[in-house]
Amino acid sequence: MMKKPLKLGKILNRFIQLLILIGTYLFIYKQIFHKTNLPDLIRTLEDDFLDPGFVAHLSFVLLLMVFNWSLETIKWRLLIRKIEDVGFFKAFQAVLTGVSISSFTPNRTGEYLGRAFILKKASHVEGILITVLGSMCQLMITIVAGSITFLIFLPRYFLGSVYVNAYLYYGLIFLVLLLDILLVGLLFNISFFNNLKKRLFGERLKKLQDHIQVLSLYTNTEILKVILISLLRYIIFSTQFYLLLNLFNVKVPVWDAFMLISMIFFIMAVIPTVALTELGIRGSVAIYFFGIYLSGGAVVSPEINLGVFSASSLLWMINLGIPALIGTFFVFRLQFFRKSNSK
DSSP: THHHHHHHHHHHHHHHHHHHHHHHHHHHHHHHHSSHHHHHHHHHHHHHSSHHHHHHHHHHHHHHHHHHHHHHHHHHHHTTTTTOOOHHHHHHHHHHHHHHHTTSSSSGHHHHHHHHHSSSSSSSHHHHHHHHHHHHHHHHHHHHHHHHHHHHHHHHHTTTTTOOOHHHHHHHHHHHHHHHHHHHHTTTTTTTTHHHHHHHHHHHHHHHHHHHOOOGGGGHHHHHHHHHHHHHHHHHHHHHHHHHHHHOOOOOOHHHHHHHHHHHHHHHHHHHOOOHHHHHHHHHHHHHHHHHHHTTTTTOOOHHHHHHHHHHHHHHHHIIIIHHHHHGGGGGOSSSSSSOOOO
C-alpha cells in the first residue's frame, strides 16, 4: 500500500514534464513562425551568410550566449549553495530548464520552478526564494540602468513638448533616483523580509516564515558579488544586441546604441507581459525607440525597421529560444513530487 503514493507521484512527475515539453515547443513554434517576419529574416540571413565577416560576427554573438548563461549558472550556484551543493553542470542544466519553463509563463516566472525542482534534498520553496533573489539582482541592474538612461533620453527628444516640461522632468529625476536608491538599499538589506514577515504574520504561517529565513543567510559581500555578475551579464546581452544591429546595417554610435538598448530592456522589464506575446512586444519597443532616435520625427525607412526587428528577433532566438530548446533535454530531471525534503 505504501508504494501507491510513490507510483502516483512518478506518474504526476512524468505528466508535468510532458506538459512542459509540449508548452515549450508550441511556444517556440508560435514565436518563430507567427511573431516574426520569418521569410524576410531568412532571406536576409541567406544573403549575409555568404560574407565570412558576418559568420564570424554571428559566431561571436553565439559564443557570448554561452558565456552569458555560464555566468548565470555561476551566480545561481553562489546563491543556492546555502541550502544544497550543486555542481556546475547540474546547475547549468537547472538554468536551461528554467528557461524552458519560463518561455510560456507570464514574465518568465516559470524560471523559479525549473531551477528549484532540480534540487535533490533542499526545500523547493527555499530554492524558489533564492532563485527570486538572483532575479531581483538582475532586475535591479536593468531598472537602474534603464531608468537613468531614460532620464538622459527624455530631454533630448521630449523636453519642451506639450507632454513634458522642465518641472515635470525635475520631479521625474527625483522620483527615479529615489526609487533606484530604495531598490538597491532593499537588496543590501534583504533581512528586511524577515522583519516584515514577523510583523505581518506574527506566529502564524510559521512554516513559511522558516523558509523566508533563508534570505538572511546572505552577507552584503555575497549580494555584491551577485550584483556584479548580473551587471556583467547585462553588458554581455547589451553587446549582443549592438552587434546584431550592426549585422543588420542599423548603424548607431556606440553610446547612443547602448542607451537605446538599455531603455528597451527597461520597458520590457517593467511592463507585465505574457510570454507568448513577448517577442512581438520586444520588436515593437525596439522599433519605437530606434525610430525616435533615427528619424527625428520623420518616417523611418522599412529597411531600418526590418533591421531593428530582425536584430531584436535574432537576439531572442539566440539568448532564449536556443537555451529553451536545449533545456527541454533536462526536463525529465525535474522532481515535482519526492519522498521527503531535508526541511
